Amino acid sequence: MTISVKNICCIGAGYVGGPTMSVIADKCRDISVNVVDKNEDRINLWNSPNLEDLPIYEPGLDKIIKRCRGRNLFFSTNIKKNIEIADIIFISVNTPTKKKGIGAGQASDLKWVEACAREVAKYAKGRTIVVEKSTLPVKTAEVIKTILEASQSKEISGELNPFFDVLSNPEFLAEGSAIKDLEDPDRVLIGGDNEEAILALSSIYRNWVPDNKILHTNIWSSELAKLTANAFLAQRISSINSIGALCEATGADVREVARAIGTDKRIGSKFLDSGPGFGGSCFKKDILNLVYLSNYFGLNDVALFWEGVVKLNTWHQHRISKLIVKNLFGTVTGKKIYILGFSFKANTNDTRESSAINICKDLLEEGAILTINDPKVESIQIAKDLGKIENPKVHIMNENDNFSLEGEWCYSDKINNGFAGSDAVVVLTEWYEYSKINWSEVSKLMRKPAWVFDARSIINPNEVKEANLNFWRIGDGSIT
Numbered sequence: 001m002t003i004s005v006k007n008i009c010c011i012g013a014g015y016v017g018g019p020t021m022s023v024i025a026d027k028c029r030d031i032s033v034n035v036v037d038k039n040e041d042r043i044n045l046w047n048s049p050n051l052e053d054l055p056i057y058e059p060g061l062d063k064i065i066k067r068c069r070g071r072n073l074f075f076s077t078n079i080k081k082n083i084e085i086a087d088i089i090f091i092s093v094n095t096p097t098k099k100k101g102i103g104a105g106q107a108s109d110l111k112w113v114e115a116c117a118r119e120v121a122k123y124a125k126g127r128t129i130v131v132e133k134s135t136l137p138v139k140t141a142e143v144i145k146t147i148l149e150a151s152q153s154k155e156i157s158g159e160l161n162p163f164f165d166v167l168s169n170p171e172f173l174a175e176g177s178a179i180k181d182l183e184d185p186d187r188v189l190i191g192g193d194n195e196e197a198i199l200a201l202s203s204i205y206r207n208w209v210p211d212n213k214i215l216h217t218n219i220w221s222s223e224l225a226k227l228t229a230n231a232f233l234a235q236r237i238s239s240i241n242s243i244g245a246l247c248e249a250t251g252a253d254v255r256e257v258a259r260a261i262g263t264d265k266r267i268g269s270k271f272l273d274s275g276p277g278f279g280g281s282c283f284k285k286d287i288l289n290l291v292y293l294s295n296y297f298g299l300n301d302v303a304l305f306w307e308g309v310v311k312l313n314t315w316h317q318h319r320i321s322k323l324i325v326k327n328l329f330g331t332v333t334g335k336k337i338y339i340l341g342f343s344f345k346a347n348t349n350d351t352r353e354s355s356a357i358n359i360c361k362d363l364l365e366e367g368a369i370l371t372i373n374d375p376k377v378e379s380i381q382i383a384k385d386l387g388k389i390e391n392p393k394v395h396i397m398n399e400n401d402n403f404s405l406e407g408e409w410c411y412s413d414k415i416n417n418g419f420a421g422s423d424a425v426v427v428l429t430e431w432y433e434y435s436k437i438n439w440s441e442v443s444k445l446m447r448k449p450a451w452v453f454d455a456r457s458i459i460n461p462n463e464v465k466e467a468n469l470n471f472w473r474i475g476d477g478s479i480t
């Protein structure tokens, strides 16, 4: 029997649910796509007439929202109604690392996923395909199935008797390029065993993804493949950052090493950019999840192997703070340092696990006076991340301002306002506008001897040196 899909419900209007469902709505005009969330503020922002207010910044997303919202794309807090009418329900809620209890610090906290399964069990009518879009530990589908089946057995047979299929369909988009990744994915992965359900889900993607890119596996392989993909990507970053540290010690240049190894087709050139360490909501959490699962299944050496990737990343972040202090004559107490970039990568307003958080905290701990700029991250978010929310009045820097509180920070909403009196500038996110700074102009404003620390390799070393500034670049042993 062919299952016809007319209504989709996605639970979770976050960084995945929002863009993913927008692209589905854009590509499938005859399907009504309803994105629901219990967070009313977030839903209001998704519905804001001013597209600048959308709760997440993602290049190209505003245009799609403009085309589809109100046509076949809807954002709502009415979870019950939208579950009732859905043929397919995507679960796209957060799955952070558990903070307490068994597995704390490693295992994923599945309480939000479980809550969704219970809501679906309560309200769904007729045959409903439930899709795991969130990143989940292997065997989570079993939990979801058990909860759904418990509701099935309670029903008396009838036309609207709920009947569920559970599929895994992990998301591989990266923030900042989400729309491009969704419109032209390397692959769409669907795990499950019911042919009709798999066909129904595939039929959505077939509207724009070629058949040979839609991969089918069993449900456990699909769940594990998602964790493995993130672990492999993060592992490459820890690998290149470890070599970068060796380059700095030996006079080699990590960019040259990366280019040399990346031309080997077996290695490939992607994900070899040395930086301040990987951030983002998923790499660390997904690897720790893999560590937990490996230990759980008695594979302790496998767990240790993957744990090393996260440990190296943390070590690397602190290494950067330490070398800033070392180069500034061993102390930053009372010195002004201008931080350029707070998001975990360019083209997103997301700061979750951003390396900037650890590096800024280290410098504040050392008594530095920080000024922080980011084109998309708001000051209030930075305050939360730095644990300074108890003082919600963030100091916003103006031109000619002289903020000088040791161990404190202020926000500069214009790039040019933060250089005055600074002993150092630290580039932590690769925003395009930072590569266009006129160093000979800003050098005149800084206190000498002054430093530029480029943790993203986006600054032209010659321009900085000609501007009479000292220069340090990640993974570069030759520049002083």
Ligand code: NAD
Pocket (backbone or CB within 6 Å): 011, 012, 013, 014, 015, 016, 017, 036, 037, 038, 039, 042, 079, 092, 093, 094, 095, 112, 113, 115, 116, 133, 134, 135, 136, 171, 172, 173, 174, 175, 281, 282
């Ligand atoms: P997010 O925190 O941005 O969004 C999750 C949303 O779910 C929140 O708005 C929250 O209010 C809502 N929610 C939680 N429980 C709910 C419930 N019971 N009912 C209704 N709404 C509920 O998270 P995200 O970044 O979109 O990530 C979601 C999942 O996708 C995670 O498992 C993550 O690992 C995975 N993932 C994320 C990315 C990424 O780039 N962020 C990429 C691929 C996969």
Ligand code: UGA
Pocket (backbone or CB within 6 Å): 135, 171, 172, 173, 174, 175, 176, 230, 233, 237, 270, 271, 272, 273, 274, 275, 276, 277, 278, 279, 280, 281, 282, 283, 344, 345
């Ligand atoms: C990552 C994966 O790339 C996605 O495929 C996956 O779907 C997603 O995680 C997820 O599951 O959440 P994302 O975290 O959005 O996507 O961004 P990435 O481009 O992977 O960057 C992650 C971090 O690694 C960033 O801090 C970035 O600056 C850093 N990075 C990336 C490097 O330091 N060097 C590189 O060469 C690449």
